[in-house]
Ligand SMILES: Nc1ncnc2c1ncn2[C@@H]1O[C@H](COP(=O)(O)OP(=O)(O)OP(=O)(O)O)[C@@H](O)[C@H]1O
């Protein structure tokens with residue numbers, strides 16, 4: 001198919017092009033496209049350009065917007081012939097840079113897969129037989145290896161060289177001779193990676209429930225009308241949202257539009273990708289950072305070249321090069337994983353909404369636990385509201401029990417699994433049904449300390465305590481990766497009375513194995529799923545009932561459809577309540593409702609045990625009663641009182657650097673500058689500046705951190721302040737201090 005990038009040479013008679021270079025620059029640069037490079041090159045093509053003495057990767061955004069007065073340098077080379085994005089996406093990238101106050105070059109660095117390096121990367125050699133079947137018998141003077149190769153190829157015609165080498169060792173030299181004799185053709189081909197190759201055969205689509213039918217009608221109507229049309233699809237767990245997305249995609253494809261589906265977690269892209277592949281075949285691409293670089297680039301290329309027109313992926317798939325975008329689905333829209341930390345700090349759901357607006361696409365935000373902000377907007381009519389209040393599966397929502405841990409001490413001991421939960425697990429196992437245990441903490445214990453002098457083992461690079469990983473015999477920092485062997489004496493008082501508290505998944509697993517030695521048990525968290533494919537494998541084992549009990553962090557709470565799970569235990573439901581964040585209650589309600597939603601999705605009823613010290617907290621009681629509305633109203637009232645989103649917009653200014661004193665000084669300087677701007681621009685009524693203060697994690701990865709929180713009524717005052725601030729901080733805020741703007745921060749940590 002034709003790559004057909006929008007040609008720039010026809011648009012730029014003077015040969016000047018605008019290039020975004022992958023450097024922390026807030027502006028784009030102008031280069032001349034030499035005649036010899038100009039043919040076929042277009043918007044989105046990666047090029048090599050000189051910046052100072054360096055050669056830097058950049059992307060062509062279009063003809064130069066203005067003719068600069070300085071000398072203009074030439075584009076040095078074209079790195080690849082196919083465009084990474086088309087003209088329609090350029091305004092999207094500009095918006096990202098602008099909204100997130102981020103250097104435009106870095107936007108591209110975050111958004112795009114890196115161009116291939118190395119010559120044959122992404123290509124492989126194929127061997128093809130160049131004879132008719134009869135001729136194969138003829139050539140008499142060939143050695144045994146040559147004959148073996150021809151015989152091998154006779155059956156299959158052609159295959160990758162690597163495949164041939166598995167059967168006929170070291171064939172290259174012989175192949176060279178055969179190629180020179182025109183008996184075989186040896187040529188490179190683009191390597192195809194198909195991450196969804198193993199998709200099992202499809203079951204026929206179900207008969208839609210009346211609610212699903214109604215939802216699909218509304219979405220179809222919007223698709224046919226064409227134009228931006230955002231929806232909140234609020235559907236309880238197992239209400240069949242996936243089927244609604246599939247139906248919507250069907251309609252979009254019928255209208256010759258492309259489809260983008262976002263999921264918050266890599267592990268979820270796989271089953272949903274498979275559901276789309278089953279329905280729509282090989283036009284479905286899978287995009288996430290867990291794929292190899294080559295596979296990712298290959299999927300990207302096939303989308304850009306319009307060989308595929310459905311992209312299913314995690315957060316960064318929001319940048320996927322889909323032309324004629326008609327439908328965007330953001331599943332589990334409430335999920336915090338949509339926020340990128342590090343690099344460009346974008347929120348993929350918010351970015352998807354903007355992309356939908358630019359493309360004139362129907363944009364579906366789906367969740368059983370919509371974020372308060374999304375629900376608020378739907379109530380105010382900004383989004384169309386679709387509700388799927390019932391499960392489509394045979395059983396209704398599970399019964400939820402709150403277990404008050406205060407009442408379940410066993411002597412002086414506080415068991416990690418209370419008696420009621422233990423009994424329920426035993427009964428569930430005896431019925432040959434499955435159990436899911438949720439504990440949102442990794443490792444064995446997250447605090448290791450000296451009983452004698454109370455010394456707490458902390459990371460050398462971060463102001464956080466080290467987590468005990470007992471199996472490995474290590475203390476590890478969950479922020480920077482620092483690790484050390486498990487100490488046996490306290491460095492402060494030389495005592496050997498070292499203890500731990502704050503139990504994590506590793507401990508829970510040990511305990512579960514002890515209590516239920518017969519059960520088949522696995523644990524899924526970032527420790528056990530560190531290598532590619534492992535998470536998918538564990539989830540697959542769970543789905544096919546080769547496991548009885550799955551223990552996991554938030555990775556297992558949402559989206560998954562395990563019909564034989566009838567018991568869910570939330571082991572320490574309060575963990576997320578203790579976070580010093582304004583949305584701690586929201587997060588707790590979401591986690592518990594989602595994990596509860598994994599129970600009873602098949603033929604048999606489900607039940608849920610939530611272990612807590614705060615059974616009276618509204619986030620827990622609402623989760624127990626499956627009462628989103630009650631939770632929402634209580635939460636919204638609190639947000640209004642305290643001036644938090646959706647009533648305000650937040651931005652966090654983070655200052656960081658290696659020297660504590662300069663960072664602190666810079667933080668005060670920024671705060672003073674912000675106050676001045678506030679006064680001079682009459683923004684005081686609309687915006688509040690809180691801080692500066694040391695960040696809750698005052699040191700991370702050797703960087704000292706201070707922060708200033710901006711709370712703004714409306715977006716305008718906030719962007720006015722940030723623009724002014726950037727202008728006044730032109731020369732930087734202090735030696736080796738960086739200022740990062742985190743728009744709509746996910747947390748204050
Ligand atoms: N109309 C239907 N009739 C019967 N079964 C259906 C129907 N629609 C979907 N299902 C099945 O119901 C199960 C739950 O659907 P799905 O996983 O889409 O739920 P969901 O709404 O996305 O839930 P969650 O928010 O928990 O992810 C799936 O196994 C799906 O195949």
Ligand SMILES: [Zn+2]
Pocket residue numbers: 459460461462477478479480481482701
């Ligand atoms: Zn650390």
